[in-house]
Amino acid sequence: MNKKRDPSEIFRGRLKDARDLRGWNQSDLGKIAGMPPSSIAHFESGSRKPSFDTLRRLANALEVTTDYLLGRVDEPGLAEAGDPLYRDVGKLSGRDREIARDFLKMLSERQPPKEGD
Amino acid sequence: MNKKRDPSEIFRGRLKDARDLRGWNQSDLGKIAGMPPSSIAHFESGSRKPSFDTLRRLANALEVTTDYLLGRVDEPGLAEAGDPLYRDVGKLSGRDREIARDFLKMLSERQPPKEGD
DNA sequence: CTTGAAATTGACGACTTCGTCATATACCAT
């Protein structure tokens, strides 16, 4: 059934998933998170676990919660980052919120665009 | 007013706050989190920062998010994480993110609909 | 002042992560 029980295993998987989702390679993430690409490789291969500061930088770069990376919650969702995406979500109220929710749901459930697009 | 920008400083403060809020001493928290009380002391005094596993155990014991302990959010609990709106935003890939960004910007800057709708 | 609990601080060896660097593998093009 569900294979990943170990938090370390969860972490490496979710780190790679979040990175792939953004279309970044290990160098891209490394640049944004401020660490060498070899560090990313070590994390995703499971040979290392991030320290206090490194975990924070990874979560910031990927705009996910540390709780998600650590496997404490199953949803990557992050609120109140510097991203205007989250900032604008906070401004919505009432009916616009429903419109936004349906739109985002449609987007997230849609078939991911292929290379050719 | 509130001027703790260093994540290390935020962490030690929030760790102690969360512990005091529950009426626990360092030994109490240590037992529940599975570590010696001296470790708690080192954390709250700022002489050490928790590792990957230790951070998880602290958050579990105190029932707060790691994002709160790390100072990435200001709410101790899982506040906005449950909102499907934020949830779906986290699933978006690079290109869809831009689409969503523009859409939300348009929504938030639009003339707000009247109450009666 | 004295007692005792709570917290701080420092040192020790063991273990881990850190960045840097080199090498190796995998895969997809040409």
Next chain:
DNA sequence: ATGGTATATGACGAAGTCGTCAATTTCAAG
């Protein structure tokens, strides 16, 4: 085969955390 890119892996010293333990300080109660 040849190249190019992405990823994996291992070694190195420096730096940090780990649990254990001891010594010290703080502070409220008696």
